[in-house]
Amino acid sequence: MVPEGEPCAMKGDEKAxxxxxxxxxxxxxxxxxxxILEEACCCKDIVGRVDLxxxxxxxxxxxLVQAGLVDYRPQQRTSRYSVNRLQLHAICDHLxxxxxxxxxxx
Numbered sequence: 001m002v003p004e005g006e007p008c009a010m011k012g013d014e015k016a017x018x019x020x021x022x023x024x025x026x027x028x029x030x031x032x033x034x035x036i037l038e039e040a041c042c043c044k045d046i047v048g049r050v051d052l053x054x055x056x057x058x059x060x061x062x063x064l065v066q067a068g069l070v071d072y073r074p075q076q077r078t079s080r081y082s083v084n085r086l087q088l089h090a091i092c093d094h095l096x097x098x099x100x101x102x103x104x105x106x
């Protein structure tokens with residue numbers, strides 16, 4: 001039993017924290033929204049929509065890939081990025097559980 005006033009850990013908290021940190025920048029959220037609308041696209045496609053340098057978009061994509069929110073697939077001379085929908089659902093479930101625990105404790 002967790003002592004009163006002590007936070008309890010939920011399964012997947014560490015992974016969820018990495019995902020939440022990756023979502024801590026508005027450009028990464030915009031990139032994720034764009035990828036949700038498409039099956040897969042290359043960095044150049046995203047650059048044209050977010051009005052940032054290709055190197056900046058690449059760095060944001062790298063963070064999203066490392067967090068598991070975006071899948072990366074090299075394809076000939078370019079790379080294809082797509083949303084990892086399983087991970088997105090998992091983080092949604094984690095956030096739902098967190099808010100449910102919070103709201104039921106009131």
